[in-house]
Amino acid sequence: MVNGIERPLDVLNNAKGKEVLVQLKNNRQMVGTLLAFDIHINIVLDNAKEINEGENKRSIGLTFLRGDTIIFISPASVVKQED
Amino acid sequence: MVNGIERPLDVLNNAKGKEVLVQLKNNRQMVGTLLAFDIHINIVLDNAKEINEGENKRSIGLTFLRGDTIIFISPASVVKQED
Amino acid sequence: MVNGIERPLDVLNNAKGKEVLVQLKNNRQMVGTLLAFDIHINIVLDNAKEINEGENKRSIGLTFLRGDTIIFISPASVVKQED
Amino acid sequence: MVNGIERPLDVLNNAKGKEVLVQLKNNRQMVGTLLAFDIHINIVLDNAKEINEGENKRSIGLTFLRGDTIIFISPASVVKQED
Amino acid sequence: MVNGIERPLDVLNNAKGKEVLVQLKNNRQMVGTLLAFDIHINIVLDNAKEINEGENKRSIGLTFLRGDTIIFISPASVVKQED
Amino acid sequence: MVNGIERPLDVLNNAKGKEVLVQLKNNRQMVGTLLAFDIHINIVLDNAKEINEGENKRSIGLTFLRGDTIIFISPASVVKQED
Amino acid sequence: MVNGIERPLDVLNNAKGKEVLVQLKNNRQMVGTLLAFDIHINIVLDNAKEINEGENKRSIGLTFLRGDTIIFISPASVVKQED
Structure with a gap:
């Protein structure tokens, strides 16, 4: 169990500065470092890369x-380090 | 009959800390432990797994x-234990 | 004619505790006992079953x-009993 | 010309208790007696029937x-009687 | 140039009682007499007809x-008369 | 660089009375003279024409x-004149 | 790490007057100079070009x-200069 998650946005707050996987509609995916988000779940990624079925597709920055x-939005690797 | 369900969000509140099945648009499904939700039905799952017609497809964490x-969102197994 | 229906949500209120048919977008259907609803028409069903062209497809609980x-959302069988 | 239609919802108000044709997205159609509506255009139909290119498809109640x-939403037959 | 159009809804106001062409999503079109509209652009048409690539498809009333x-929504014939 | 564009709607304000190209969803395009707009980006075009891959398709008025x-919405030709 | 990004819109503010890549739904892409944006993420681009899999498709201005x-919206080249 992950401690300290009271509200959904707590997960995004904990993931700031760490790498996240973002699944978009239409089967797009991005990985990058989460820099910022707001209540509309608009987010900023740094060093973002589009990935396509496991392969890098495009480097976006x-x-x-x-x-x-x-x-x-899944800060998966981060969580595994905390467990 | 399930007791104590006055409003739809009561079901999600009762399911906190328990495993839920989440059906997404575009035929995606996830199972995981419900940690948090808000009034927009944004949710946080822990140990999430995408499943595809009964088979594990991807482990998301x-x-x-x-x-x-x-x-x-269906806390189905939880309910069966309460009946 | 059904008496006592002044506003659309009255139909859902009358159907609480009774079986309803719910038609979802993308040709999904569910039947189940209506436990709760809110003004966004978020609803809770108990003993829910997905049905597919008349056949049971999946039991959801x-x-x-x-x-x-x-x-x-159609509380059809309920109405027939009232007529 | 139809008299007394100042705002769009006046048409729905005049059609209460009368049969309407409802065209849904995805090529679904329903006919039934309009019992109630609200400002979101949520409506209640009694004796509703899904129709498919002129043929009855399913009786919904x-x-x-x-x-x-x-x-x-078209209270078409009602209007023809009033003209 | 058309005079007196300060805001988009002025066009609809000027078209009241006149014939309009309404282009719907999914390639549906209707022609009819505009009786009423509101700020959501809900509208009422009288003598409405669905048309399909120039041919009448269904009379809706x-x-x-x-x-x-x-x-x-295009009050096109009206405008040509004013020019 | 275009001067005097502080907010997105400034572009539409500058384009009033001039010809614009409007790209719609579903691959529709229109050209016409921009007469009015509001904060929902509802707009009024005069002498509007639907165009289809460079060819006139339908004159809408x-x-x-x-x-x-x-x-x-692109007031492109206007801008080129101002540069 | 990019400094000074507290909120998502900070990225857009920093990109004003610089070239951005804009990915639209339905696989459209545009490049251009970001002149303005608002909280709805309506934006104005100058010297905009539609691009299609790396090739220029249409010059929009x-x-x-x-x-x-x-x-x-990705001010990618700008960021690389700052790193």
Whole structure:
């Protein structure tokens, strides 16, 4: 169990400065370092890369992602380190 | 009959800390432990796994899911234990 | 004519505790006992079953359904008993 | 010309208790007696029937329809009688 | 140039009682007499007809159209008379 | 660089009375004279023409376009004159 | 790490007057100079060009883009200069 998650945005707050996987609608995925988010789930990733079924597809760098295209944001590797 | 369900969010409140099945739009499904939710039905799952027609497809770990991609959330196994 | 229906939500209020058919977008259907709803038409069904062209497809149990995936909710069998 | 229609909802108010044709997104249609509506254009139909290119497809009975799936509502036969 | 159009809704106000062409999403079109509209661009047409690539497809009569299915409303013939 | 553009709507304000290209969802395009707009980006075009891959497809005349079907509005020729 | 990004819109503010890549829904992409944006992520690009899998497709010039069609905005080349 992960401690200290009271509200959904706590997960994003804990993930700031760490790498996240972002699943977008239309089967796009991005990985990058989460720099910022707001209540609309607009987010900023640094060193973002689009990935396509496990392969790098395009290097995007710093990017602003609109919240309404996001399905999930997963700071997975971070969490495994905390467990 | 399940007691104590006055409002839809009561079901999610009762399911905190327990495993849920989440059906997403576009035929995606996830199972995981429900850690948090908000009024937009944004949720956090721990130990999340994408499943595809009964088979594990991808292990996601901790994940933030945006509410607008969710069709239903079912704490089914929990309920069966309470009946 | 059904008496006592002044506002659309009156139908859902009358159907509490009774079986309803829920038509979802993307050709999904569910039947189950309506336990709760809110003004967003988020609903809770107990003993929910997904059905597919008349056949049971999956037993879901207790489930929270987000309102924005719902096309219609029909407490049809209940109404026939009242007529 | 139809008299007394100042605002769009006046048409729905005049059609209460009368048969309407409801065109839904995704090519679904319903006919039934309009019992109630609200500002979201959520409506309640009694004796509702899904129709498919002129043929009855399914008898639904009393049903709550969410406004956001509706394209148009036409109290057409009622109007012809008033002209 | 058309005079007196300060805000988009002025066009709809000027078109009241006149014939309009309404382009809906999903390639549907309607023609009819505009009786009423509101700020959501819900509209009422009288003597409405669905048209399909220039041919009449279905006579609808009086109809309430939800604004969110509308792409454009064109009081075209009216304007040509004013020019 | 274009001077005097502080907010996005400034571009639309500058384009009033001039010809714009409007890209709609679903690959529709229109050209016409921008007469009015509001904060929902509902717009009015005069002498509007639907164009299809560079060819005129349909002459619409005066038209009200709902903002939610618009991808971009480009007063391109106007800008080139100002540069 | 990029300094001074507290909120998502800070990225857009920093990118004003610089070239950005804008990924739109439906696989459209644009590049251009970001002149303005608002909280709906409506943006204005100058010297905008639609690009299609790396090739220029259409030169648009000054353009107003509605926020709800945007997936991401990436001031990528700018960021690389800052690192």
